[in-house]
Amino acid sequence: KQEVTQIPAALSVPEGENLVLNCSFTDSAIYNLQWFRQDPGKGLTSLLLIQSSQREQTSGRLNASLDKSSGRSTLYIAASQPGDSATYLCAVVGTSGTYKYIFGTGTRLKVLA
Amino acid sequence: DAGITQSPRHKVTETGTPVTLRCHQTENHRYMYWYRQDPGHGLRLIHYSYGVKDTDKGEVSDGYSVSRSKTEDFLLTLESATSSQTSVYFCAISETPPGGAGANVLTFGAGSRLTVL
Numbered sequence: 001k002q003e004v005t006q007i008p009a010a011l012s013v014p015e016g017e018n019l020v021l022n023c024s025f026t027d028s029a030i031y032n033l034q035w036f037r038q039d040p041g042k043g044l045t046s047l048l049l050i051q052s053s054q055r056e057q058t059s060g061r062l063n064a065s066l067d068k069s070s071g072r073s074t075l076y077i078a079a080s081q082p083g084d085s086a087t088y089l090c091a092v093v094g095t096s097g098t099y100k101y102i103f104g105t106g107t108r109l110k111v112l113a
Numbered sequence: 114d115a116g117i118t119q120s121p122r123h124k125v126t127e128t129g130t131p132v133t134l135r136c137h138q139t140e141n142h143r144y145m146y147w148y149r150q151d152p153g154h155g156l157r158l159i160h161y162s163y164g165v166k167d168t169d170k171g172e173v174s175d176g177y178s179v180s181r182s183k184t185e186d187f188l189l190t191l192e193s194a195t196s197s198q199t200s201v202y203f204c205a206i207s208e209t210p211p212g213g214a215g216a217n218v219l220t221f222g223a224g225s226r227l228t229v230l
Contacts (some may be wrong), residue, residue, distance in 0.1 A: 004155075031211065031212040032212075034218065034219065036221075041224075042223060042224070043203055043221035043222050043223045043224050044132070044156075044203070044216035044219075044221040045221070046219060049217075049218050068196075088148065089155070089156070091156075091219075093211040093212050094210065097188075099144070099146075099158075099161050099163070099169070099171075099210060099211055099212070100158055100171065100172070100211070101154040101156075101158070101211055101219065103156040103157075104155060105153065105154070105155040106155065
Protein backbone atom coordinates (compact mmCIF):
# COMPACT_ATOMS: atom_id res chain seq x y z
CA LYS A 1 0.00 0.00 0.00
CA GLN A 2 1.40 3.37 -1.01
CA GLU A 3 2.17 5.71 1.85
CA VAL A 4 3.28 9.31 1.53
CA THR A 5 5.16 11.05 4.32
CA GLN A 6 6.11 14.68 4.73
CA ILE A 7 8.63 15.65 7.35
CA PRO A 8 8.74 18.00 9.16
CA ALA A 9 5.08 18.61 9.91
CA ALA A 10 5.83 22.27 10.61
CA LEU A 11 8.66 24.65 9.81
CA SER A 12 9.43 28.27 10.63
CA VAL A 13 12.09 30.20 8.76
CA PRO A 14 13.15 33.87 8.53
CA GLU A 15 12.26 35.78 5.41
CA GLY A 16 14.78 35.46 2.59
CA GLU A 17 15.93 31.98 3.48
CA ASN A 18 16.08 29.24 0.86
CA LEU A 19 14.30 26.13 2.06
CA VAL A 20 13.55 22.55 1.11
CA LEU A 21 10.39 20.61 1.85
CA ASN A 22 10.52 16.84 1.71
CA CYS A 23 8.10 14.20 0.45
CA SER A 24 8.71 10.46 0.67
CA PHE A 25 6.67 7.65 -0.83
CA THR A 26 6.97 3.93 -0.26
CA ASP A 27 6.17 2.54 -3.73
CA SER A 28 8.29 3.85 -6.59
CA ALA A 29 5.77 2.69 -9.24
CA ILE A 30 4.12 6.05 -9.80
CA TYR A 31 2.72 7.92 -12.77
CA ASN A 32 3.40 11.37 -11.40
CA LEU A 33 3.78 13.51 -8.30
CA GLN A 34 2.13 16.83 -7.64
CA TRP A 35 2.89 19.55 -5.12
CA PHE A 36 0.06 21.67 -3.73
CA ARG A 37 -0.27 24.72 -1.55
CA GLN A 38 -3.15 25.15 0.90
CA ASP A 39 -3.90 28.42 2.67
CA PRO A 40 -5.96 28.31 5.89
CA GLY A 41 -9.63 27.72 5.17
CA LYS A 42 -9.02 27.37 1.46
CA GLY A 43 -8.76 24.64 -1.11
CA LEU A 44 -5.56 23.26 -2.57
CA THR A 45 -3.73 24.97 -5.39
CA SER A 46 -1.50 22.94 -7.67
CA LEU A 47 2.07 24.26 -7.77
CA LEU A 48 4.01 21.75 -9.83
CA LEU A 49 3.29 18.42 -11.52
CA ILE A 50 6.20 16.08 -12.25
CA GLN A 51 5.67 13.13 -14.56
CA SER A 52 7.47 9.91 -13.68
CA SER A 53 9.81 10.38 -16.65
CA GLN A 54 10.91 13.82 -15.44
CA ARG A 55 13.51 14.72 -12.85
CA GLU A 56 12.37 18.22 -12.00
CA GLN A 57 9.98 21.05 -12.72
CA THR A 58 10.38 24.75 -12.10
CA SER A 59 7.96 27.62 -11.66
CA GLY A 60 9.30 30.98 -10.58
CA ARG A 61 10.98 30.59 -7.19
CA LEU A 62 9.82 27.00 -6.89
CA ASN A 63 11.69 23.93 -8.03
CA ALA A 64 10.49 20.39 -7.48
CA SER A 65 12.65 17.34 -8.01
CA LEU A 66 11.72 13.69 -8.24
CA ASP A 67 13.87 10.65 -7.51
CA LYS A 68 11.61 7.66 -8.09
CA SER A 69 14.18 5.04 -7.22
CA SER A 70 14.65 6.43 -3.74
CA GLY A 71 10.98 7.36 -3.32
CA ARG A 72 11.66 11.02 -2.69
CA SER A 73 10.66 14.43 -3.94
CA THR A 74 11.77 17.82 -2.73
CA LEU A 75 10.22 21.23 -3.16
CA TYR A 76 12.80 24.00 -3.11
CA ILE A 77 11.61 27.52 -2.37
CA ALA A 78 14.11 30.26 -3.09
CA ALA A 79 14.22 33.54 -1.20
CA SER A 80 11.20 32.78 0.95
CA GLN A 81 8.64 35.50 1.65
CA PRO A 82 5.90 35.86 4.29
CA GLY A 83 3.37 35.26 1.49
CA ASP A 84 4.79 31.75 1.11
CA SER A 85 3.35 30.85 4.51
CA ALA A 86 0.92 27.99 3.93
CA THR A 87 0.67 24.23 4.16
CA TYR A 88 2.41 22.36 1.36
CA LEU A 89 1.19 18.92 0.37
CA CYS A 90 2.52 16.37 -2.05
CA ALA A 91 0.53 13.62 -3.72
CA VAL A 92 1.42 10.68 -5.94
CA VAL A 93 -0.55 8.57 -8.37
CA GLY A 94 0.48 4.94 -8.34
CA THR A 95 0.41 2.80 -11.45
CA SER A 96 -2.07 0.44 -9.80
CA GLY A 97 -4.81 3.03 -9.27
CA THR A 98 -5.35 5.43 -12.15
CA TYR A 99 -7.78 7.70 -10.37
CA LYS A 100 -6.27 7.81 -6.98
CA TYR A 101 -3.94 10.46 -5.68
CA ILE A 102 -2.38 9.51 -2.35
CA PHE A 103 -1.70 12.61 -0.29
CA GLY A 104 0.82 13.33 2.40
CA THR A 105 -0.37 15.17 5.50
CA GLY A 106 1.61 18.26 4.59
CA THR A 107 4.26 20.59 5.96
CA ARG A 108 2.97 23.79 7.57
CA LEU A 109 5.40 26.56 6.64
CA LYS A 110 5.64 29.90 8.36
CA VAL A 111 7.97 32.55 6.94
CA LEU A 112 8.75 35.22 9.50
CA ALA A 113 9.12 38.85 8.42
CA ASP B 114 -11.12 28.32 -7.19
CA ALA B 115 -11.97 29.67 -10.60
CA GLY B 116 -14.35 27.39 -12.45
CA ILE B 117 -15.31 25.18 -9.54
CA THR B 118 -17.89 26.02 -6.89
CA GLN B 119 -18.93 24.06 -3.83
CA SER B 120 -22.16 24.57 -1.91
CA PRO B 121 -22.94 24.95 0.86
CA ARG B 122 -19.63 26.23 2.20
CA HIS B 123 -20.67 25.59 5.79
CA LYS B 124 -23.33 23.33 7.21
CA VAL B 125 -24.28 22.15 10.67
CA THR B 126 -26.65 19.24 10.89
CA GLU B 127 -27.80 16.59 13.31
CA THR B 128 -27.00 12.91 13.40
CA GLY B 129 -29.30 10.86 11.18
CA THR B 130 -30.28 13.62 8.79
CA PRO B 131 -29.51 13.45 5.06
CA VAL B 132 -27.02 15.92 3.62
CA THR B 133 -26.15 16.73 0.02
CA LEU B 134 -23.08 18.67 -1.02
CA ARG B 135 -22.87 20.08 -4.51
CA CYS B 136 -19.88 20.60 -6.76
CA HIS B 137 -20.37 22.69 -9.88
CA GLN B 138 -17.70 23.24 -12.55
CA THR B 139 -17.59 25.43 -15.60
CA GLU B 140 -14.41 23.91 -17.06
CA ASN B 141 -16.12 21.02 -18.87
CA HIS B 142 -13.63 18.60 -17.29
CA ARG B 143 -14.50 14.95 -17.51
CA TYR B 144 -13.11 13.82 -14.15
CA MET B 145 -14.49 14.90 -10.79
CA TYR B 146 -13.60 13.81 -7.27
CA TRP B 147 -14.80 14.15 -3.71
CA TYR B 148 -12.23 14.15 -0.93
CA ARG B 149 -12.47 14.63 2.79
CA GLN B 150 -9.73 16.26 4.84
CA ASP B 151 -9.24 15.42 8.48
CA PRO B 152 -6.41 16.23 10.89
CA GLY B 153 -3.85 13.46 10.94
CA HIS B 154 -5.32 11.75 7.88
CA GLY B 155 -4.70 14.21 5.12
CA LEU B 156 -6.96 14.05 2.09
CA ARG B 157 -8.78 10.84 1.35
CA LEU B 158 -10.76 10.00 -1.76
CA ILE B 159 -14.45 9.27 -1.19
CA HIS B 160 -15.81 8.84 -4.71
CA TYR B 161 -14.86 9.90 -8.19
CA SER B 162 -16.50 10.25 -11.58
CA TYR B 163 -15.04 9.66 -15.02
CA GLY B 164 -18.05 10.86 -16.97
CA VAL B 165 -21.77 11.49 -16.78
CA LYS B 166 -23.38 8.65 -14.83
CA ASP B 167 -19.96 6.97 -14.45
CA THR B 168 -18.80 6.88 -10.85
CA ASP B 169 -16.71 4.65 -8.63
CA LYS B 170 -15.70 4.29 -5.01
CA GLY B 171 -12.59 5.67 -3.39
CA GLU B 172 -10.92 4.53 -0.18
CA VAL B 173 -13.49 5.90 2.30
CA SER B 174 -16.81 5.50 0.49
CA ASP B 175 -18.88 3.85 3.24
CA GLY B 176 -21.85 6.04 4.19
CA TYR B 177 -21.57 8.19 1.06
CA SER B 178 -23.19 8.10 -2.36
CA VAL B 179 -22.68 10.27 -5.41
CA SER B 180 -24.47 11.18 -8.59
CA ARG B 181 -23.49 12.87 -11.79
CA SER B 182 -26.32 13.57 -14.19
CA LYS B 183 -24.57 16.43 -15.98
CA THR B 184 -20.94 17.10 -16.82
CA GLU B 185 -20.87 20.18 -14.62
CA ASP B 186 -22.43 18.81 -11.44
CA PHE B 187 -21.22 16.16 -9.00
CA LEU B 188 -23.31 15.59 -5.88
CA LEU B 189 -22.15 13.94 -2.68
CA THR B 190 -24.89 12.60 -0.40
CA LEU B 191 -24.68 11.45 3.17
CA GLU B 192 -27.85 9.39 3.53
CA SER B 193 -27.81 9.49 7.33
CA ALA B 194 -25.09 11.73 8.70
CA THR B 195 -22.94 10.55 11.61
CA SER B 196 -20.52 12.45 13.82
CA SER B 197 -17.60 10.64 12.17
CA GLN B 198 -18.54 12.42 8.94
CA THR B 199 -17.75 15.79 10.46
CA SER B 200 -15.03 16.99 8.12
CA VAL B 201 -14.04 19.40 5.40
CA TYR B 202 -15.10 18.11 2.00
CA PHE B 203 -13.29 19.11 -1.15
CA CYS B 204 -14.34 18.66 -4.72
CA ALA B 205 -11.67 18.46 -7.39
CA ILE B 206 -11.65 18.26 -11.16
CA SER B 207 -9.19 17.23 -13.84
CA GLU B 208 -9.25 17.26 -17.61
CA THR B 209 -7.52 13.88 -17.88
CA PRO B 210 -7.23 10.92 -15.52
CA PRO B 211 -4.52 11.35 -12.87
CA GLY B 212 -2.51 8.46 -14.25
CA GLY B 213 -0.86 8.31 -17.61
CA ALA B 214 1.61 10.40 -19.50
CA GLY B 215 -0.83 13.18 -20.26
CA ALA B 216 -2.02 13.79 -16.73
CA ASN B 217 -3.17 17.30 -15.92
CA VAL B 218 -3.22 19.13 -12.67
CA LEU B 219 -5.91 18.57 -10.09
CA THR B 220 -7.99 21.69 -9.41
CA PHE B 221 -9.78 22.01 -6.08
CA GLY B 222 -12.82 23.87 -4.89
CA ALA B 223 -12.77 25.97 -1.73
CA GLY B 224 -14.26 23.23 0.43
CA SER B 225 -17.42 22.58 2.40
CA ARG B 226 -17.14 22.39 6.16
CA LEU B 227 -19.69 19.96 7.59
CA THR B 228 -20.39 19.56 11.27
CA VAL B 229 -22.61 16.70 12.42
CA LEU B 230 -23.86 17.09 15.99
